Amino acid sequence: MMRPYDQLFNWPNLLTLIRISVIPLLVVFFYLPFWWAHLAAAIIFAIASITDWLDGYLARYLKQSTKLGAFLDPVADKLMVSIALVLIVAEQTFQFVSVPTAVITIPAAAITIPAAVIVAREIIVSALREWMAEIGKRASVAVSSLGKIKTTIQMLALVILLYCDNTSKAILVFAGYFLLYVAAVLTIWSMLAYLKVAWTQLTAD
Numbered sequence: 241m242m243r244p245y246d247q248l249f250n251w252p253n254l255l256t257l258i259r260i261s262v263i264p265l266l267v268v269f270f271y272l273p274f275w276w277a278h279l280a281a282a283i284i285f286a287i288a289s290i291t292d293w294l295d296g297y298l299a300r301y302l303k304q305s306t307k308l309g310a311f312l313d314p315v316a317d318k319l320m321v322s323i324a325l326v327l328i329v330a331e332q333t334f335q336f337v338s339v340p341t342a343v344i345t346i347p348a349a350a351i352t353i354p355a356a357v358i359v360a361r362e363i364i365v366s367a368l369r370e371w372m373a374e375i376g377k378r379a380s381v382a383v384s385s386l387g388k389i390k391t392t393i394q395m396l397a398l399v400i401l402l403y404c405d406n407t408s409k410a411i412l413v414f415a416g417y418f419l420l421y422v423a424a425v426l427t428i429w430s431m432l433a434y435l436k437v438a439w440t441q442l443t444a445d
Contacts, residue, residue: 250302250304250306250309251295251298251302251304252295252296252298252299252302252304252305252306252309253295253304253306253308253309253312255291255294255295255298256291256295256309256312256313256316257312258291259288259291259292259295259316259320260312260315260316260319262284262287262288263319263320263323265284266281266284266285266288266320266323266324266327266402267323267327269281269284270327270402275407277405278402278403278404278405279403281327281402281403282399282400282402282403285320285324285395285398285399285402286395286399288320289320289395289399292313292316292317292320292395295309295313296313314366317391318362318366321358321362321394321398322359322362324398324401324402325355325358325359325398327402328351328355328398328401328402329348329351329352329355332406350417351417351420353424354420354421354423354424355420357424357427357428358394358420358423358424358427361427361428361430361431364431365430365431365434368434368435368438372438372441375441386426386429386430386433387430389426390423390426390427390429390430393419393422393423393426394419394420394423394426394427396419397416397419397420397422397423398420400412400415400416400419401413401416401417401420404416
């Protein structure tokens with residue numbers, strides 16, 4: 241018979257805890273004064289993103305879904321994304337991009353706006369899901385296929401932008417910008433879809 245302790249700290253939950261524990265490493269490696277620092281940070285974030293998919297798969301395949309896992313998984317995701325966005329917004333690489341003939345100055349708002357949109361959406365949707373859970377309607381605002389597409393594009397954008405530094409080619413930096421803006425648009429779209437589903441409950445007497 242599996243003990244309660246073993247049920248809580250199973251493989252899916254351990255992967256989630258590992259994903260949370262590597263967040264300080266992500267910050268440390270990003271700021272190391274070595275040429276490979278941003279590469280290491282990008283690899284850490286990419287591996288953490290893969291474990292996000294893997295722990296959900298294992299929970300379903302091994303039938304080891306727990307309330308602890310349901311709580312920790314979105315917390316780990318939001319911590320990873322929010323901290324990665326903070327690192328990227330503060331990075332001067334994304335304000336001055338070198339091209340063969342000149343150095344292009346990019347307004348700080350260009351990276352701040354999509355980052356702010358993504359963080360704001362996460363706060364709104366988290367609050368909405370918490371409120372829907374209180375009235376027993378949590379399943380109606382479960383993660384949709386659109387949300388999964390958004391997450392995939394968002395993670396790819398963050399891996400690229402975490403990798404970039406002042407030696408990166410402009411096309412790579414702009415690719416990261418483009419994907420982050422696509423993720424921001426999908427973020428708003430998916431949020432509106434969730435709000436539409438919950439609107440009847442939100443406006444009920």
